[in-house]
Amino acid sequence: MTTYFMDDQFTEREGITISVDDRGYYFGDGIYEVIKVYDGELYTAKEHIERLFQSASKVKMTIPYTEGQLMEVARELIARNGISVGHIYLQVTRGSSPRTHQFPAPAVAPVVMAYAVNNPRPVAAIADGVAVKSVEDIRWLRCDIKSLNLLGNVLAKQEAYEANCVEALLHRDGAVTEGSSSNLFGIKNGVIYTHPATNLILNGITRRVVLGLCQDLGIQLEEQSFTFEEAFEMDELFLTSTTAEVTPIISVDGRKVGPGTPGAVTRKLQEAFALQIPTSIVGE
Structure with a gap:
C-alpha cells in the first residue's frame, strides 16, 4: 500500500478525500514540485523546495509549512514507501472554497499533498x-x-x-x-x-x-x-x-x-x- 501525506497526516491512498470545491480542481490554482530520489536519498531537494516557495510567492499563496518541515515529510515518505530510485511529488492548492475566480475571502487553508513512488532511471x-x-x-x-x-x-x-x-x-x-x-x-x-x-x-x-x-x-x-x-x-x-x-x-x-x-x-x-x-x- 502506498502511503501519502495529506491534511497534515500520513495515510493510505484509500483514506484520502479531495473536495469537489478544491481550487486546484476548478482552476488549476496550485503549484507543485517533483524531487528525485537516488538510493533512498533526496537529490537537490533544497533547490526544489525553495522553488516551491518561490512559485507560491508568485501566485500569492501561503504554504502552511516551513521548508524544513516539507523536507522531513519527503524523507518520511521515502521511508514509509521503501523508495530506492524514484521521486517525491509535492502539491499545494489554494484550498477548498465555493467556485469564484477571485481568491476566497476570508482566505481558506491551502491543501498540501505529497507522495513517493519508485521510478527507475530511463x-x-x-x-x-x-x-x-x-x-x-x-x-x-x-x-x-x-x-x-x-x-x-x-x-x-x-x-x-x-x-x-x-x-x-x-x-x-x-x-x-x-x-x-x-x-x-x-x-x-x-x-x-x-x-x-x-x-x-x-x-x-x-x-x-x-x-x-x-x-x-x-x-x-x-x-x-x-x-x-x-x-x-x-x-x-x-x-x-x-x-x-x-x-x-x-x-x-x-x-x-x-x-x-x-x-x-x-x-x-x-x-x-x-x-x-x-x-x-x-x-x-
Missing part, C-alpha cells in the same frame, strides 16, 4: 537518445511558475506522443523555448546554447545543475535562445529534467541531429552528472 533513453517533435509554444506567459496549469504542456506532449516521439520541442515567435516537461539545450562548435531563465521557461533544477557542470568542465555556455531553424543545424541537442537527467536528442521531426547518435559533449555532461549520484545507481 537508462535506454539516456544511452541511445530520443526523438522529439516540434510544436508551437502556445502556453501562457508565466512558464517560470511551476503551476498546475499544464494543459498546454499536456497537448504538446500528446502531439509528440502521437508522432512516436518522447518529447516536444517548443518554439515561440521563432525561438526554441523548452520541452513540454523538460529544458532544451543545443550545441554548436562546442558551445552550448539554452534559452535564458525568463518568464517563458521553467528554470529547471537539473538545468541549473548542468549550468554548473559546464562551468566546472570549462564548456562554454551561452544562455541565449536559438531559432527553430537553427535547431536543425545543431551538432548536438539534449534535454534535461528531474526524471530524464541528461538525455540526448537524436532527431527532430524525423530529421537527424548531427549523425543521429548522442554526441561527445552530451556524453561528457552525462558522465559528470553521473558522478553526483551513487555508483550503485549509475551501474543499474
Whole structure:
C-alpha cells in the first residue's frame, strides 16, 4: 500500500478525500514540485523546495509549512514507501472554497499533498537518445511558475506522443523555448546554447545543475535562445529534467541531429552528472 501525506497526516491512498470545491480542481490554482530520489536519498531537494516557495510567492499563496518541515515529510515518505530510485511529488492548492475566480475571502487553508513512488532511471533513453517533435509554444506567459496549469504542456506532449516521439520541442515567435516537461539545450562548435531563465521557461533544477557542470568542465555556455531553424543545424541537442537527467536528442521531426547518435559533449555532461549520484545507481 502506498502511503501519502495529506491534511497534515500520513495515510493510505484509500483514506484520502479531495473536495469537489478544491481550487486546484476548478482552476488549476496550485503549484507543485517533483524531487528525485537516488538510493533512498533526496537529490537537490533544497533547490526544489525553495522553488516551491518561490512559485507560491508568485501566485500569492501561503504554504502552511516551513521548508524544513516539507523536507522531513519527503524523507518520511521515502521511508514509509521503501523508495530506492524514484521521486517525491509535492502539491499545494489554494484550498477548498465555493467556485469564484477571485481568491476566497476570508482566505481558506491551502491543501498540501505529497507522495513517493519508485521510478527507475530511463537508462535506454539516456544511452541511445530520443526523438522529439516540434510544436508551437502556445502556453501562457508565466512558464517560470511551476503551476498546475499544464494543459498546454499536456497537448504538446500528446502531439509528440502521437508522432512516436518522447518529447516536444517548443518554439515561440521563432525561438526554441523548452520541452513540454523538460529544458532544451543545443550545441554548436562546442558551445552550448539554452534559452535564458525568463518568464517563458521553467528554470529547471537539473538545468541549473548542468549550468554548473559546464562551468566546472570549462564548456562554454551561452544562455541565449536559438531559432527553430537553427535547431536543425545543431551538432548536438539534449534535454534535461528531474526524471530524464541528461538525455540526448537524436532527431527532430524525423530529421537527424548531427549523425543521429548522442554526441561527445552530451556524453561528457552525462558522465559528470553521473558522478553526483551513487555508483550503485549509475551501474543499474
